[in-house]
Amino acid sequence: MNNKPQNITILGAGAWGQALAHLAAINQHTVRLWSRHSPVSLEDTLANTDIILCAISMKGVRDVANLVNSVNEKSLKNTIVVTATKGLEPYTTYTPSQIWETIFPHQPVVVLSGPNLSKEIEQKLPAATVVASKNVVAAQQIQLVFSSQQFRVYTNPDPVGVELGGTLKNVIAISAGVCDGLHLGTNAKAALVTRGLTEMVRIGNTLGAKTETFYGLSGLGDLLATCNSPLSRNYQVGYQLANSKTLPEVLSSLSGTAEGVNTCRVLMEIAQKHSIAIPITEQVYQLLAGEITPRQALDKLMLRDIKSEFDNFPVEQIWSRGEKC
């Protein structure tokens, strides 16, 4: 493990890229920030870099990964790629780490994800996160690079699960914003977030993630942060839709990317393909498409067929044990 200051290139100079630059600088690492608007070329920025950290919005990840590959394929021999994007690619349904792994099959790829609202990190408030990779040593290296008094970093052996936790919670955060925007109360919010976690596990398991990862920081932890904070852009989308704003109005008022809007569309494709029940996501999708009102979405969720709480524990099974009375 290398405990020396590292040369880190952060791709994406938005809210999250800048917050990560601050966290890396705490440990005396040399940080270079690059964005598509940078005056310095990507090639120059990447010279002698030990770590490439991508904090680009989902829609730019493949283009930027291809750009990195085209300018610097040979000199990146020992470079670790870290991905901090929380989204899914339309059509391929790839996660960001899967895109990086496809383009850089010989580099270690590490996922960094957790309950990390950048505005709180900017204010130097404490936070924790998770780093996960198929390459355990690379994950431990990134843990060492970012761990500080302000930022506690855990490793996890399930990169797909860690990445999907951060991605899938964005859609549930939109629904939580709607719930608060309609003033539906704490009981309703608890029910929504808990059933939302069930949807996350269903999708995650189908895509190869471990159930227990969703009960950790990158799953439940990030879900709680995002569903309970007005600082979350995804939460704001739901909150403002519930307050009669249109989606274009909401998106133009946000400072940065609300990935849940596009993720929701990709999740609908995945759910249809694999026949997965994701009723909350389905209502968010119809709401974003302008097909239903927030109140209609609520009624649809409340009036669904009654069922057992757990997928593998049908009502009939309980009754047949004579426990009905």
Ligand SMILES: NC(=O)c1ccc[n+]([C@@H]2O[C@H](COP(=O)([O-])OP(=O)(O)OC[C@H]3O[C@@H](n4cnc5c(N)ncnc54)[C@H](O)[C@@H]3O)[C@@H](O)[C@H]2O)c1
């Ligand atoms: N802000 C947070 O609190 C936070 C925390 C954790 C993870 N994230 C995730 O990090 C990612 C970035 O979020 P952000 O808050 O920094 O967003 P942002 O909108 O503030 O910044 C996005 C960055 O991506 C770049 N970008 C966007 N589209 C691009 C394209 N087509 N090609 C090249 N570059 C492009 C922008 O120039 C900018 O540098 C998102 O996936 C988000 O979910 C954000």
Ligand SMILES: O=P(O)(O)OC[C@H](O)CO
């Ligand atoms: O502002 P949001 O909704 O993109 O949330 C930011 C982070 O994902 C919270 O961990």
